[in-house]
Amino acid sequence: MAFDAQAERNFKVVGTRVTRPDGIDKVTGKAAYGADVSAPGMLHGRILRSPHAHARIVSIDTSAAKALTGVKAVVTGTDLAQPEDEAFADVAINCLARDKVLYDGHAVAAVAATSKAIAKQAIRLIKVNYEKLPHVTDVDEAMKPDAPVVQEGRALETVPAGMSQNVTTHCQFGHGDLEAGFAKADKIIERSFKTAATHQGYIEPQACMASLGSDGRGEVWCCTQGQYMVRANCAAALGVEESQLRITASEIGGGFGGKTSTFIEPVALALSRKAGKPVKIVMTRDEVLKATGPTISTSMDIKIGMTKDGRITAARGELRYSGGAYPNATVDMGAQAAFAAYDLEAVETVGWNAMTNRPKEIPYRAPGAPTAIYAVESVVDELCQELGLDPLDVRLMNAARKGTRSSYGPTFNEIGLVATLEAAKAHPHYTAPLGPNQGRGLSCGFWFNFGGNTCVSLNINDDGTIGVVEGNPDIGGSRASISMMAAEELGVPYDKVRTVIADTSSLGFNDITDGSRVTFAVGLATIEAARAAIKEMCRRVAKIWDIDEEAVIWEDGCAKPAGPNAGTHPPMTLAEIAAIAGKTGGPIAGHHEVNADGAGVSFGVHLCDTEVDRETGAVKILRYTVFQDAGKAVHPDYVEGQMQGGAVQGIGWALNEEYIYGEDGRLQNAGFLDYRVPVASDLPPIETVILEIPNPGHPYGVRGVGETPIVPPLAAVSNAVSRAAGVRMTELPMSPPRLLKAMTG
Amino acid sequence: MVRVKLWGSLRALADGEEWVEVEASNFKELLDALAEKYPGLKPQIKRGVSLALDGVIYREAWFTKIGPENEVILMPYMVGG
Numbered sequence: 001m002a003f004d005a006q007a008e009r010n011f012k013v014v015g016t017r018v019t020r021p022d023g024i025d026k027v028t029g030k031a032a033y034g035a036d037v038s039a040p041g042m043l044h045g046r047i048l049r050s051p052h053a054h055a056r057i058v059s060i061d062t063s064a065a066k067a068l069t070g071v072k073a074v075v076t077g078t079d080l081a082q083p084e085d086e087a088f089a090d091v092a093i094n095c096l097a098r099d100k101v102l103y104d105g106h107a108v109a110a111v112a113a114t115s116k117a118i119a120k121q122a123i124r125l126i127k128v129n130y131e132k133l134p135h136v137t138d139v140d141e142a143m144k145p146d147a148p149v150v151q152e153g154r155a156l157e158t159v160p161a162g163m164s165q166n167v168t169t170h171c172q173f174g175h176g177d178l179e180a181g182f183a184k185a186d187k188i189i190e191r192s193f194k195t196a197a198t199h200q201g202y203i204e205p206q207a208c209m210a211s212l213g214s215d216g217r218g219e220v221w222c223c224t225q226g227q228y229m230v231r232a233n234c235a236a237a238l239g240v241e242e243s244q245l246r247i248t249a250s251e252i253g254g255g256f257g258g259k260t261s262t263f264i265e266p267v268a269l270a271l272s273r274k275a276g277k278p279v280k281i282v283m284t285r286d287e288v289l290k291a292t293g294p295t296i297s298t299s300m301d302i303k304i305g306m307t308k309d310g311r312i313t314a315a316r317g318e319l320r321y322s323g324g325a326y327p328n329a330t331v332d333m334g335a336q337a338a339f340a341a342y343d344l345e346a347v348e349t350v351g352w353n354a355m356t357n358r359p360k361e362i363p364y365r366a367p368g369a370p371t372a373i374y375a376v377e378s379v380v381d382e383l384c385q386e387l388g389l390d391p392l393d394v395r396l397m398n399a400a401r402k403g404t405r406s407s408y409g410p411t412f413n414e415i416g417l418v419a420t421l422e423a424a425k426a427h428p429h430y431t432a433p434l435g436p437n438q439g440r441g442l443s444c445g446f447w448f449n450f451g452g453n454t455c456v457s458l459n460i461n462d463d464g465t466i467g468v469v470e471g472n473p474d475i476g477g478s479r480a481s482i483s484m485m486a487a488e489e490l491g492v493p494y495d496k497v498r499t500v501i502a503d504t505s506s507l508g509f510n511d512i513t514d515g516s517r518v519t520f521a522v523g524l525a526t527i528e529a530a531r532a533a534i535k536e537m538c539r540r541v542a543k544i545w546d547i548d549e550e551a552v553i554w555e556d557g558c559a560k561p562a563g564p565n566a567g568t569h570p571p572m573t574l575a576e577i578a579a580i581a582g583k584t585g586g587p588i589a590g591h592h593e594v595n596a597d598g599a600g601v602s603f604g605v606h607l608c609d610t611e612v613d614r615e616t617g618a619v620k621i622l623r624y625t626v627f628q629d630a631g632k633a634v635h636p637d638y639v640e641g642q643m644q645g646g647a648v649q650g651i652g653w654a655l656n657e658e659y660i661y662g663e664d665g666r667l668q669n670a671g672f673l674d675y676r677v678p679v680a681s682d683l684p685p686i687e688t689v690i691l692e693i694p695n696p697g698h699p700y701g702v703r704g705v706g707e708t709p710i711v712p713p714l715a716a717v718s719n720a721v722s723r724a725a726g727v728r729m730t731e732l733p734m735s736p737p738r739l740l741k742a743m744t745g
Numbered sequence: 746m747v748r749v750k751l752w753g754s755l756r757a758l759a760d761g762e763e764w765v766e767v768e769a770s771n772f773k774e775l776l777d778a779l780a781e782k783y784p785g786l787k788p789q790i791k792r793g794v795s796l797a798l799d800g801v802i803y804r805e806a807w808f809t810k811i812g813p814e815n816e817v818i819l820m821p822y823m824v825g826g
Contacts, residue, residue, distance in 0.1 A: 256826060409799035410802070413800040515824070
């Protein structure tokens with residue numbers, strides 16, 4: 001659906017900062033999260049996890065656990081189905097291992113008992129006989145031909161023969177003559193980079209309550225980014241039909257991509273099926289870090305050539321990602337995004353994914369892009385330093401714009417990168433003075449955004465209020481944004497609209513809340529549903545007035561006569577039409593079902609000032625400003641929140657967060673004391689500048705904003721630290737020991 | 746005929762060609778024609794692909810019209826977080 005031809009549309013609701021609908025519930029503790037759901041007779045589930053990085057399961061003896069008083073069910077991998085589809089099979093085998101455990105924390109068995117204490121005691125009574133196998137946790141090691149093989153036979157057809165069986169994915173993008181491009185350069189820099197795996201770090205651990213009867217009918221209440229995805233995964237893992245499972249998404253305490261898969265719901269259902277009672281499982285933080293999906297760990301080589309006046313002549317990147325113990329395609333996204341901000345005559349990006357004995361990677365905001373762009377933007381910054389060029393002017397000189405053939409193939413339409421860079425250049429932050437041991441970093445960021453499958457039902461209530469039913473859990477303020485777009489289109493006040501999230505049996509299929517899709521795609525469907533309802537209301541009013549439907553228009557929340565033969569009827573408000581709906585043909589509702597496309601790519605630019613402590617290696621973030629093209633910002637508070645949140649998560653990725661594995665392949669820091677996310681006292685206020693360049697693919701010009709903000713911080717912080725420290729940093733996180741070592745040689 | 750650009754790692758499965766030509770008037774016909782002309786592409790097409798049409802990315806839109814005047818780029822299936 002194209003951008004409305006209303007160049008000067010005067011929005012009345014969209015663009016304002018209305019009260020968020022979930023605010024009071026959240027600050028008073030009333031909001032019901034995954035762990036808040038209970039049922040009569042409910043049992044407590046607990047999962048036994050592997051203590052080994054890689055081992056064959058020789059036998060599992062559950063007899064002692066089953067004999068413990070209070071234990072009602074025990075399940076192992078054989079209690080789940082073996083789906084034919086590889087993606088479903090991977091989810092099932094990740095929920096409960098069968099022949100092998102693939103990483104420290106891999107689930108092996110589970111119990112359901114009448115209390116948490118009994119469940120905890122019971123899993124200690126399960127005896128698992130393991131045959132330990134060699135393991136590998138580093139991506140470069142995993143790609144060596146003689147590396148321990150995590151899984152056999154998982155390589156795609158694009159992987160050349162003769163490589164380690166751990167290599168599952170190979171991709172390559174680009175265009176132009178690299179050799180000729182590098183020959184034109186006055187300066188070429190080639191650097192290698194490594195980044196650690198990081199976790200999405202949501203505050204709410206995964207939690208669910210599930211019930212599955214002997215008749216095959218089940219219900220699940222859980223915190224998730226996609227109840228329909230949970231239904232599909234559970235149906236495949238349990239061998240039941242989707243129609244027999246009803247999944248309700250709870251309020252969600254953060255997801256950031258990490259709740260786009262399932263880890264405990266099939267286990268809870270399997271336990272419930274055996275026990276005949278509802279089963280609740282709540283993960284501990286230790287389990288979240290060990291066994292839910294962090295992002296990729298990487299190793300990357302970047303080579304860029306530049307003329308002495310700042311024109312990039314050629315660029316090449318080789319990305320080696322590991323998404324843990326299963327194949328994944330995240331490197332495809334990283335390889336496409338790496339050089340997207342630049343207008344390049346010659347560019348090539350090659351990507352590889354290799355399996356390691358780590359937990360199954362799950363997407364994390366803009367999956368694959370932050371690391372690739374970190375490496376590219378670091379080399380661009382170093383070239384600017386070496387050639388004595390202004391890093392922002394160089395980016396403006398080389399920026400992708402309308403008509404640029406992107407590094408991943410398509411030619412860009414209207415994009416906002418140049419406007420975003422110019423906003424950064426004009427901002428006082430860019431020219432503010434710096435003190436000793438301080439440095440300023442800059443980075444561009446990019447994300448594709450997409451739409452996807454979406455259903456919306458919009459009901460005109462008989463009192464003139466509006467109910468919107470959508471199928472995507474609200475992780476970033478979508479209920480407010482959807483209500484605002486419905487109010488805008490219908491011409492009613494925002495507080496007359498309430499948006500709720502449907503369970504899987506109440507609304508047609510919706511893709512998960514990911515890809516920065518919801519405000520774009522659900523908003524688009526809501527506008528169309530509102531238009532359908534308006535059309536019906538105009539039709540009803542035309543009957544009342546006994547005039548043609550075409551002679552009734554909708555304006556400011558009222559049906560009005562229009563045209564020479566329409567007469568002089570007084571306008572009828574939405575409330576008046578709703579009150580008599582039963583007399584004019586029955587309830588009034590609008591629906592829209594779509595697989596939305598045209599989301600429009602998004603660019604951002606981040607500025608970061610840091611100060612380095614030369615004695616300890618500690619880094620202080622002094623100032624941070626985010627510039628981003630949001631299309632039309634429906635609710636600016638939420639857009640700013642996305643920009644600030646992405647920046648903070650990226651700062652954590654850059655400075656402290658990392659999965660640390662010991663020689664034994666076990667995770668050393670599975671807790672928030674040792675896996676350190678930034679807290680408020682670590683951060684300055686994150687300033688935000690929203691640019692509004694309408695997306696031509698949405699009727700209000702809306703663009704997704706949730707993922708782009710996490711892309712630039714890794715390089716923005718690293719470039720600031722490198723300039724402050726006087727040494728080019730090439731590995732993340734730049735934790736104090738690592739930075740101190742780099743500064744002292 | 747529609748000219749389609751393949752990403753680099755698919756080219757080995759399509760006689761080494763960067764641009765290929767097939768008879769198609771929409772996304773589905775294009776995928777069917779690619780799979781028939783280059784059977785090596787079938788596994789990737791089955792796993793899922795995106796299509797950029799004049800710069801707009803479509804994930805799964807079989808009946809999107811395509812003509813010889815369009816810039817058509819095959820891309821991996823988009824995933825997000």
